[in-house]
Amino acid sequence: MALVRYDCTMQEGQIGEEMRSRLAAGLVELTGRVLDVGADEVTVGFADIPQGFGFRGGVLSTTSLVRGSIAGGLEQPVRVELMQAICDMWMEISGCTVDELVVSARDA
Amino acid sequence: MPYYRCVVPEGSVAFEQRAAVAKAFTDVHCGSTGAPRSFVHVVFDETPDARFAEPYFxxxxxxxxRSEEVKAELLSDLLGAFASITGVEESQLGGRITEGPASWTMEGGMVLPEPGEETEEWYAHDGVAAGG
Structure with a gap:
């Protein structure tokens, strides 16, 4: 079982396959750097919300959600470092704004 | 957060109804908790979920x-809004609210504050205030 699992949910049509590969590689790299875990201990999955099925603030959403689950849990300063690293990487690769991204790092 | 996932049978809820439910949920949640509107995420999922007995959940x-009273009232109002907009009978509709620590989530580049500990800076954040 992987130590870290990421479930990434995006609005359909916003992020293509090539970019997903880069995002997945980025998640694996930064997780290894922040948490000192091997690449084989990180899994990444992607799912789309069909157009017209995702809303934020009562209007159609352009937000992506990255939900991390970390076996054994994290101390809060490390959690914040991990979430910030995910935000930075995701915005750089996808071009989204900080307001189009929600990141969580949950104890599992 | 909050994140409301509405499990519905395939093709059962039209776009106009989904949009109306999303707006109603945002109104209900913000009216109950005082949270900024852009906090509220509403997603419709037509994938059957065996964990729930009701076809609409x-x-x-x-x-x-938040207090148990606030949570119970919030859920009741959400389900009432869903039923009113979609016409789904309440016997076919279920719901729950699970909770997690605010500190586990970063939104708008900021770690979420605990309920009741929101700062002016948080409310003033462009993305939050704009409902984006």
């Missing part, structure tokens, strides 16, 4: 820290 995830 509102699966909510909120920040921990």
């Amino acid at each position: 509102v699966d909510g995830g909120n920040r921990a820290g």
